[in-house]
Amino acid sequence: MLPFDFEYYKPETLQEAVELYQYLDQQGKQPMFFSGGTELITLGRIDLAYTEAVIDIKDIAECKVMQVSGDHLLIGSTLTLTQIEEANLFPLLTKTASQVADHSARGKITLGGNICARIFYREAVLPFLLADSQVVIAGTDGGKVVAIHDVFQGELKLKRGEILVQTATESRFIRAPFFSFKRRQQWETGYPLITVAALKIDQEVRVAVSGLCPFPFRSKEVETALNKSGQSAVARVDGALAVLPKPILNDVEGSAEYRLFVLRNLLVDVLAALDGVRIR
Amino acid sequence: MQSHTITLNINEEIHIVAVKAADTLLYTIRGKLGLTGAKPGCLNGDCGACTVNVDGWPMKSCLMLTVEAVGKKVTTIEGLRETPIQQAFVENFAFQCGYCTPGFIMNCHSLIQQHPDADDQTIKEWLESNICRCTSYIEIEKAVKSVLNKK
Structure with a gap:
């Protein structure tokens, strides 16, 4: 129940x-x-979100697209995570999205809503960061297609009144080997301690992380360290841990020290899954 | 604030109801339509007690505005009549206090409709959306599997 009303369009x-x-x-x-x-419904209920006018975009045709166009997979921003999972056109996205909230909630949560969320995990963006995807944005000056790296720095930097319409992802990334895992403090639903998504392309491992810092990220420095040839896997992971963005979260879900411990193990898992290394 | 007069299709019946845009579906079906089977629990999308079906899929009715239900087919626990999953909950004693039961049954009902061949992982993934404080999980699992196995 929301403590305020709004106009609905x-x-x-x-x-x-x-x-x-x-x-x-x-x-x-x-x-x-x-x-x-x-x-809006959950944060609005506890006075952490407010609006006097809601513009419901979920039935706009361009926002509901899910199709292959040439060499790109287009995914509309208002598709629910469940719709995306059921279609399973982008397995890394399916796996990563399937770890968000719970199954029933994912029938309501949409791709664009997760990527643009105020709650900072925004895990659905990780596959698009890994795949150098492009995003279609609508605004007062019409539409534009931009690289996700140009508009996503911790959060999607939309201008006031702009709408995330679609993502476009090259098929070679869709087919690439991947790893995606959400490690929680306990049980199997809830916010993550760390979510790591990774894929291997052109003999290089790419990783993107949510839950470590108060924003999701993909880091060139981390990837350079992880892909350093002639080093042991442990040394590569150590190198990656030395160049992480800051700050490391230190909250009720987990201390910074524990999060780094969990990340270390997840990065080892990534190298085991995608690079065939054996450490344990 | 203005009220919207909208038409809802709930349990195969047409209801014309005046709502505020900010009213949740849970609030409307319980308070305006007297369908009190969907239970208010956390009101935050966490517990699943308010689960109904929208176009055949489970929906936490506390996470949906009533105005979003226009043009959809909503089914609440009152709309289920002698379905196999209801009978299975009775036979397997899949509840104690019963507060979570309508939500669990609506979620199970959708699962059986959408994935009649659901494996253990799928069952677990779907049912993680609901919480039973009496911890009848083993019996609920038996109930849903008894229906799936018959299909």
Whole structure:
């Protein structure tokens, strides 16, 4: 139950949605794009989110696309994580998304909502960071296609009133060998201690991490260390741990020290799965 | 704030109801329509006690706005009549206090419809969405498997 009410709009086109946002923003209504809406509903209930106008974009055609176009897989931002899992067109995304929240909730949580979430795990972005994907963004100046690396730095840097419409991922990344694991403090649902997603392409291992820092990331420095030839796997992992972004989370889910311990083991698992190394 | 008069399809019946945009489906079906089978628990999408089916899939009704249900087919526990999973819960004594039971049954019902050949991993993945504080998990597992195995 939300302690405030809002106006509800359900535009049918991207242009209409973008224009509505401008109009409602000018009226001071703090409009919010809404797809699955789980974050507005749960954070709004405890006064951590507020809006006077919701713009529900989930039925806009471009946002619901799931198709191969030429050499790219297009995935719409308002598809639910369950829809993406059931179709299983991008196995690394399927695996990573299937670790978010729980199964019923994933029938409501959408890809774009997870990537743009205020709750910072945003695990669904990890496969796209690994695959050098592109994202389609709609705004007042029409649409644009940009590299995810240019707009995702810890969070998706959308301008006010812009909408994440689709992701586009090259098929060679879709087919690449991968690893994805979410290590929790306990049990099998809940927030992660660490989520690691990895894939191997062109003989190099790539890794992206959520839950270690207060933002998900992929780090060139970490990957350079992990791929250093002529070193033992332990030395490579040590090298990766020495160049991590900061700060390391230190909270009720796990201390910074424990998180680093867990990450060390997960990186060993990544090398075992994708590089065939044996340490344990 | 303005109220919206909307049409909902719930348990194969058409309901015309006036709601606020911020009303959750759980609030509306319980408070406005008297369908109190869906239970309020955490109200935060964690416990699954409020689970209903929307277009055949499990949905935590505390995580859905009522206005989002327009054009969808909603089924609540009141809409199930003598289904195999209901009978299986009775036969396997898959509850103690019963508070979580409607949510569990709606989730199991969707699972049986969507994945009649569900393996252990699929069953576990789906049912992790619901919590039973009486810890009747073993009996719930037996109940859902008894229906799946018959299919």
